[in-house]
Amino acid sequence: MRSRILSWLAAITATMPLIVSAPAEAVPPSLLPLTVTNNSNRADQVYLYVLGGYNGRLGYVNAAGQFTAWSGGAIPPSPAPDASIPGPAGGGSKTLNIPRNLSSGRLYMSFGEKLKFFLTPDGLVQPAPWNPSDPNRNILFDWSEFTYNDGGLWLNSSQVDMFAVPHAVEVTNTAGATKREGELKAGGRNNFFAALRGQPGDWPKLIQTRGDGTVVRALAPRLGIESGLFGNTYFDGYTTEVWNTYKNTTLTVVPIRENTAIKFFGRTDSAGVMQFTNTAGARVASVQRPSTRDVFGCDGRLGAPNSDTGLITRSLCAALHRSTLGYLHTQPTYNAAEFYTRAVTDHYSRKIHEQMVDGKAYGFSFDDVGNFESLVHDPNPRSARVILTPF
Numbered sequence: 001m002r003s004r005i006l007s008w009l010a011a012i013t014a015t016m017p018l019i020v021s022a023p024a025e026a027v028p029p030s031l032l033p034l035t036v037t038n039n040s041n042r043a044d045q046v047y048l049y050v051l052g053g054y055n056g057r058l059g060y061v062n063a064a065g066q067f068t069a070w071s072g073g074a075i076p077p078s079p080a081p082d083a084s085i086p087g088p089a090g091g092g093s094k095t096l097n098i099p100r101n102l103s104s105g106r107l108y109m110s111f112g113e114k115l116k117f118f119l120t121p122d123g124l125v126q127p128a129p130w131n132p133s134d135p136n137r138n139i140l141f142d143w144s145e146f147t148y149n150d151g152g153l154w155l156n157s158s159q160v161d162m163f164a165v166p167h168a169v170e171v172t173n174t175a176g177a178t179k180r181e182g183e184l185k186a187g188g189r190n191n192f193f194a195a196l197r198g199q200p201g202d203w204p205k206l207i208q209t210r211g212d213g214t215v216v217r218a219l220a221p222r223l224g225i226e227s228g229l230f231g232n233t234y235f236d237g238y239t240t241e242v243w244n245t246y247k248n249t250t251l252t253v254v255p256i257r258e259n260t261a262i263k264f265f266g267r268t269d270s271a272g273v274m275q276f277t278n279t280a281g282a283r284v285a286s287v288q289r290p291s292t293r294d295v296f297g298c299d300g301r302l303g304a305p306n307s308d309t310g311l312i313t314r315s316l317c318a319a320l321h322r323s324t325l326g327y328l329h330t331q332p333t334y335n336a337a338e339f340y341t342r343a344v345t346d347h348y349s350r351k352i353h354e355q356m357v358d359g360k361a362y363g364f365s366f367d368d369v370g371n372f373e374s375l376v377h378d379p380n381p382r383s384a385r386v387i388l389t390p391f
Contacts, residue, residue: 026174026380027150031065031097033383036109038088040165040388044112044140046087050096051124052105052146058123065097073119080117080124098384103147107386109165110141129162129208129216130223138210140217144169144386152379155386157182158362159352163192164217170385173378181360182374188355189391193218195351203347205229220364221348222296235292235320238344242326243268243289252330255311257370264312276312285309287316295320296346298365318369321346332369 038046050061059069060083072078087109088094098105108115108127116135118125127136142165146155155169168183185191193215197204206219206229224230251266253276264284266276276285285308287301294300298317304310315332319325323345324333333339336359340350349363353372360374367373 028100028148028152028379028381030100032100032148032153032381033095034098034107035093035095035383035385036088036107037093037385037387038090039390040111041090041390042111043090046089046388047108047110047114048085048087048094048096049083049108049110049115049117050085050098050102050105051083051108052102054099054102061096061099061102063094063096065099067099067102070119070124073121073123075120077118077120077125080119082114083117084114098146098148098153101149103149105146105148106143107146108141108143109167109386109388110139111165113139115139115141130219130227132227137208138216140164140214142167142217146384148381152377153381153384154375154377155384156362156373156375158374159349160220160362160365160367161223162217162219163352166389166391168385168387168389169374169376170387171376171378171381172383172385174380174382176382177378179376179378181358181376183357183387184355184389185357186390192351192355195354196348199347199351202230202234206348218348220296221346222293225293225296232292235290235295235344238323238326239289239292239295239320242320243272243274245326246274249329251325253312253315253332254330255315255332257334262311264308266312276308278308285312287313290317290320296364304366314366314369317364318366321349321364321367334370336372 036048054067057069059067061067063085085096115127128134129137144155144167145158146153153171155171157167157169166184166189168180170178170180172178193207196207196218206224207215208217209215221230225232246266246268253264253266254260256262263279264276266274268274272289274287275283278284290301294302295317302313302317304314316325319331322339323342324338325331328338346364352361352363353359360372362373
């Protein structure tokens, strides 16, 4: 239970892209219209939820854009107030209003049944369908993530925890230009699940199907490990090989594509620790060989603090997921044709990217390394959309 009792902010910022409040040409509107369009071809009632942080408090937003902070909570967790908003019927749309300065937000969408949220004195207990006892386990649902502030709107679809409901995200700016990401190819959802079922090993175990035969989701491997469904040594042989490679070869990390003067150089020492120096020769980071769980979670020994260490570990984690580390000795790399080409790789992320129209997805936490994530951003948004695409 403790792993589910998280403050809202801590729980979701771990999977959000790095966001910097860049100056906009003008302050965005106090309420941003976000329209949810239901092209799913499903007859189920859709329910929407807008949750996030506002002026230092955590809570939910109604369709008009009014924020209400969570309050109360108990042990055992008590039911949270019903924050659901009736969503659009098939072929229809529903416009919500997002208040400026709503941060680390989630737009949940569920089909056929409302989600169950709970409160403790420490914060919100979110749906955790990887837990067999979670009351949301058999509900078909998913979410988008966003932050809206003076720097504009950041909006992304995410498969970091799971893949369930295909949806695209859009932002239109004041000049009328629209950016769109996260759109699956026709039949992409079914093709993804079929491909995952056909992948040798533990990968098919990540798929969850409820009693009526509906495939409700695939869990990310990190959560598969936590649920006992996926082997916790999957990457161990590969990471051992990589750390050994850099005993005799230098790894160069150039973490900022727009500033190639920032470089770090890594070699594995006699104790098996990869030591990194900067261009001046000063040691800036020491990275021990990560566990399989560290790789899939992009945390633990690959955690990314706001420092030189974080710049390095983000690049390492992305390269391990994409199975380029140990083979391409300058990281990160930007040629997607070189990703996921080896037997030991993140097949979950690979198969999601393969089903996207433009190849972009959020298959793991640091999929934004190289800008391969399904994110739209504009400093001067006029409106936004989330489109539930056919499945």
